[in-house]
Amino acid sequence: MKHTLYQPINARIAEIIDESPTIKSFIVVPETEFKFETGQFVELTLPGRGEAPFTPSSSPAVTEMMEISIMKAGRVTALLHECAPDTLVGIRGPYGRGYPVDDFVGKHVYIIGGGVGLAPIRSLFLTLVDRVGDFKSVVCRFGARSPQDFIYKKALFGPWRKLNGVDIELTVDQANGDWDDHVGVVTSILRPDDVDIANAVAVVCGPPIMMKFATKKLLEFGFPHDRIYLSMEKNMSCGFGKCGHCMLGKYYVCKDGPVFTYDQIETYPNIWD
Amino acid sequence: MTTKTISKKAFKEFVNAIIAAEKVIGVQAKGERFDFAELTSADDLRLDYDVTLQAPKKYFLPPCETLMTFEVGGGYQSHIADEPFVLLGVHPYDVVAIAQMDELFSQNNADVHYLKRRANATIVAVDVVTASKNVFASSMKTATTRTGFDILLTDIGNAYVMEIATEKGRKLAAQATATVASADDLAKRESIWKANEKGLNKHPLEVNPEYLGKLLDKAYDHPVWEEKAATCFSCGSCNLVCPTCYCFNVQDDVNWDLKTGQRGRAWDGCLLDGFAKVAGGHDFRKKRADRFRHRLYRKAKYVPAKIDGQIACVGCGRCVGACLPDIANPVSVYNRLVDDLGIG
Numbered sequence: 206m207k208h209t210l211y212q213p214i215n216a217r218i219a220e221i222i223d224e225s226p227t228i229k230s231f232i233v234v235p236e237t238e239f240k241f242e243t244g245q246f247v248e249l250t251l252p253g254r255g256e257a258p259f260t261p262s263s264s265p266a267v268t269e270m271m272e273i274s275i276m277k278a279g280r281v282t283a284l285l286h287e288c289a290p291d292t293l294v295g296i297r298g299p300y301g302r303g304y305p306v307d308d309f310v311g312k313h314v315y316i317i318g319g320g321v322g323l324a325p326i327r328s329l330f331l332t333l334v335d336r337v338g339d340f341k342s343v344v345c346r347f348g349a350r351s352p353q354d355f356i357y358k359k360a361l362f363g364p365w366r367k368l369n370g371v372d373i374e375l376t377v378d379q380a381n382g383d384w385d386d387h388v389g390v391v392t393s394i395l396r397p398d399d400v401d402i403a404n405a406v407a408v409v410c411g412p413p414i415m416m417k418f419a420t421k422k423l424l425e426f427g428f429p430h431d432r433i434y435l436s437m438e439k440n441m442s443c444g445f446g447k448c449g450h451c452m453l454g455k456y457y458v459c460k461d462g463p464v465f466t467y468d469q470i471e472t473y474p475n476i477w478d
Numbered sequence: 479m480t481t482k483t484i485s486k487k488a489f490k491e492f493v494n495a496i497i498a499a500e501k502v503i504g505v506q507a508k509g510e511r512f513d514f515a516e517l518t519s520a521d522d523l524r525l526d527y528d529v530t531l532q533a534p535k536k537y538f539l540p541p542c543e544t545l546m547t548f549e550v551g552g553g554y555q556s557h558i559a560d561e562p563f564v565l566l567g568v569h570p571y572d573v574v575a576i577a578q579m580d581e582l583f584s585q586n587n588a589d590v591h592y593l594k595r596r597a598n599a600t601i602v603a604v605d606v607v608t609a610s611k612n613v614f615a616s617s618m619k620t621a622t623t624r625t626g627f628d629i630l631l632t633d634i635g636n637a638y639v640m641e642i643a644t645e646k647g648r649k650l651a652a653q654a655t656a657t658v659a660s661a662d663d664l665a666k667r668e669s670i671w672k673a674n675e676k677g678l679n680k681h682p683l684e685v686n687p688e689y690l691g692k693l694l695d696k697a698y699d700h701p702v703w704e705e706k707a708a709t710c711f712s713c714g715s716c717n718l719v720c721p722t723c724y725c726f727n728v729q730d731d732v733n734w735d736l737k738t739g740q741r742g743r744a745w746d747g748c749l750l751d752g753f754a755k756v757a758g759g760h761d762f763r764k765k766r767a768d769r770f771r772h773r774l775y776r777k778a779k780y781v782p783a784k785i786d787g788q789i790a791c792v793g794c795g796r797c798v799g800a801c802l803p804d805i806a807n808p809v810s811v812y813n814r815l816v817d818d819l820g821i822g
Contacts, residue, residue: 209545209546209556209558209590209591210587210588210589210590211545211546211556211591211728211741211743212545212546212554212556213554215551215553250730252548252550252730252739253548253550253730253731253732253736253739254730254732255729255730256728256730257757276757276758278756278757278758278759279756279757279758280757281757282757293550293551295548295554412760413760438756438760439754439756439762440753440754440755440756440762442726442727442728442746443726443728443743445586445587446586446587447582447583447587447589447724447726448725448726448727448728448743448746449724449725449726449746449748450725450727450746450753450754452772452776452780454779454780454783455779455780455783455784460586460587474698474699475768478762
């Protein structure tokens with residue numbers, strides 16, 4: 206019988222990492238090679254329970270496994286959180302358009318992320334640091350509700366900040382323990398001189414409300430509309446532009462996105478809600 | 479392309495011959511109304527119908543279908559329906575709707591499940607004999623069509639003019655006893671086309687449909703959305719009966735053994751509560767007015783951008799009849815916007 210676009214391939218969960226009280230990362234090993242570009246997404250199946258779209262958080266340079274960070278937010282994600290290592294899952298894809306990394310060459314890459322939005326950003330970040338010399342700088346401003354809510358703590362609080370060409374600042378809505386970084390929403394730590402705007406691209410990924418205000422701030426700073434890259438979220442079912450759920454104006458977020466430049470979508474009202 | 483004339487008696491024999499050879503879906507009476515259903519005798523065929531309850535899209539995109547079966551640990555097995563059939567008695571506006579769906583399901587990522595069914599279908603269209611009470615196909619320029627069918631029938635009284643447009647149509651028509659259409663028959667057909675192009679218009683749209691996209695550019699915050707949606711039940715009936723609505727959900731069903739199951743798809747509707755809701759609870763179109771507006775933007779602005787500017791409303795009028803609070807009529811909304819916002 207013919208293989209169709211709806212049909213997943215088998216993959217095994219090799220390892221599960223607790224990232225935060227609500228987020229776990231799943232290291233998934235597909236039974237056949239599965240390539241993707243950073244920022245593209247996959248549909249992850251729990252057979253018999255359903256499937257949901259996720260953007261892998263691992264580098265696309267690693268092809269024998271894929272890491273997917275999942276927030277417990279709905280029916281399928283809650284069931285995934287109950288899985289143990291060795292569970293057989295399915296993946297299909299990759300779908301959509303990711304980050305056009307080659308277009309970032311020679312520029313400052315200004316990355317603004319919040320919450321589980323750091324998952325796609327991790328994949329982008331790892332892609333950028335692999336060839337960090339190609340970019341003027343990689344400047345990250347990340348936020349979370351509390352220090353415990355940050356995902357990838359081990360890397361984020363340590364090694365990533367020491368990388369050459371990388372500048373990371375973190376903020377939390379509510380500090381506790383020995384937190385000595387910023388307190389406040391992520392937009393409160395954005396400064397117009399973080400990067401040389403004339404020679405920069407911005408990447409924003411996080412909850413819709415954060416993306417709305419971060420984009421507003423970037424526009425105030427004078428970022429050109431076509432150099433603000435936004436990862437849009439929508440309800441998706443098929444994943445490749447057929448089922449109609451994720452329509453954003455003339456676009457399907459799954460097929461034409463999930464990464465859009467602001468100028469592509471700015472004329473549509475209510476893009477954030 | 480050949481054009482023939484077939485007497486009504488010979489046509490009946492032709493239909494019975496097809497029924498004997500393959501599966502035929504034809505328009506039949508259902509109580510006082512009409513619907514497509516499997517045809518077992520030409521006597522049941524009603525080509526004088528006004529409109530069918532359901533659009534023929536269900537034969538290409540069934541309300542529910544199995545896309546694949548699976549076994550945990552054993553992988554996935556795709557299911558692709560592969561049975562030839564004849565779809566008999568499709569009105570021109572529905573032919574146009576099918577052509578739009580064909581484009582949407584084949585562009586970019588081809589949907590094999592849809593396209594296989596479509597490839598297996600021979601479409602015999604029929605020009606409208608009886609105008610339904612809500613049709614506005616003349617306004618949408620879909621009252622007649624010259625393409626999209628394998629055979630087109632036009633009732634000229636005691637006979638049908640039969641236009642054979644494709645190889646599939648030619649194969650089917652080989653079983654018919656027909657003569658080459660006379661100039662007189664063609665003139666009769668021409669006058670029926672002319673009459674339908676004007677007369678299938680119970681709800682006249684005040685503007686050229688090509689203008690609707692521009693009109694909607696100015697209409698996003700117009701009060702009509704809230705006003706109309708105030709009585710909307712969010713029942714999705716307008717989506718259900720629409721020949722150009724094709725949204726669906728992909729979902730899994732597990733069998734009693736908890737090891738095997740099916741992944742299927744089922745129709746969804748953008749008027750239903752939760753259509754745009756994501757995990758975590760955020761709903762991109764929470765209010766009824768948001769969903770009501772989305773449908774009319776989708777028909778006249780969003781989908782047209784994907785199919786060369788064609789408006790994704792073909793004027794069948796089914797939604798007008800299906801909507802209990804009587805708010806679904808696209809023409810009444812678009813005309814209201816024209817009246818308030820002008821065509822400048």
